[in-house]
Amino acid sequence: MSETYTEGDLKKFMEANHVIPRVVYECILTTKAGDEANAAPMGVVFEDDAMLLRPFKNTKSYRLLTRAPYGVINFTDDVEIFYITTFDTKIGFNELFTSSISVPVPSLTNAYARLEFVVEGLVSEDDERAVFRCKVLKALWKRREAKPYTRAEYAIIESLIHATRIKFFLERGMTQEAIQLALFIKHYDALISRIAPNTIYSSIMNKLKVLISSWSPFNLPPNFFEFQED
Numbered sequence: 001m002s003e004t005y006t007e008g009d010l011k012k013f014m015e016a017n018h019v020i021p022r023v024v025y026e027c028i029l030t031t032k033a034g035d036e037a038n039a040a041p042m043g044v045v046f047e048d049d050a051m052l053l054r055p056f057k058n059t060k061s062y063r064l065l066t067r068a069p070y071g072v073i074n075f076t077d078d079v080e081i082f083y084i085t086t087f088d089t090k091i092g093f094n095e096l097f098t099s100s101i102s103v104p105v106p107s108l109t110n111a112y113a114r115l116e117f118v119v120e121g122l123v124s125e126d127d128e129r130a131v132f133r134c135k136v137l138k139a140l141w142k143r144r145e146a147k148p149y150t151r152a153e154y155a156i157i158e159s160l161i162h163a164t165r166i167k168f169f170l171e172r173g174m175t176q177e178a179i180q181l182a183l184f185i186k187h188y189d190a191l192i193s194r195i196a197p198n199t200i201y202s203s204i205m206n207k208l209k210v211l212i213s214s215w216s217p218f219n220l221p222p223n224f225f226e227f228q229e230d
């Protein structure tokens, strides 16, 4: 991978990276207000001249963006970083980030693209979610080597996103909804054990299953998840 970033505006970034408007892309959103910084996976949708973020109101990302309207959309295809920023804040969290150029918010050091932005306004909101329109102040991207596609990465990202909702449902006593999502994760886990045994993917899955099984009051039947060798 080339180590130098190309700099440009949102339009050039979208052209160079084949970004399609109205598609939800998954990034790591970094935010900071006062001394409090945060990184979390988040969906982002592009318009021709802006981006839309839809944080749930119970997230730290939402709270920080309402306090200080700057952030960075960091793109990575490293699923371990998605895992760490979702659930594993203890492991090497600070080493993963560096200063940004135009916003007072850290960026992900190894991102292949970074979009530094300011929140322009609140487009809409309901009890659960807000939609923010964001203006890109600076876009940086690296030319990437082609990487072969594996379903394991898709399975990890789907499992992580379901796991965040399981946590949300359990906190609200919605056990049936949580079990439904746990069944999806069981399916992705079986997929990973077939197509990527004894890899970084199965190792992330194992950590995720331990975490989910520990969530009280989630009384999963014994052996609901089977564990693989690391």
Ligand SMILES: Cc1cc2nc3c(=O)[nH]c(=O)nc-3n(C[C@H](O)[C@H](O)[C@H](O)COP(=O)(O)O)c2cc1C
Binding pocket: 026, 038, 039, 040, 041, 042, 043, 044, 054, 055, 056, 057, 058, 059, 060, 061, 062, 082, 086, 157, 160, 161, 164
């Ligand atoms: C791939 C992926 C995409 C996500 N997209 C969103 C999103 O668009 N909005 C949101 O509020 N949470 C989203 N989440 C869940 C948040 O990352 C999760 O709730 C996280 O714990 C919020 O972190 P925070 O409280 O530190 O901001 C996503 C999670 C994953 C794994």
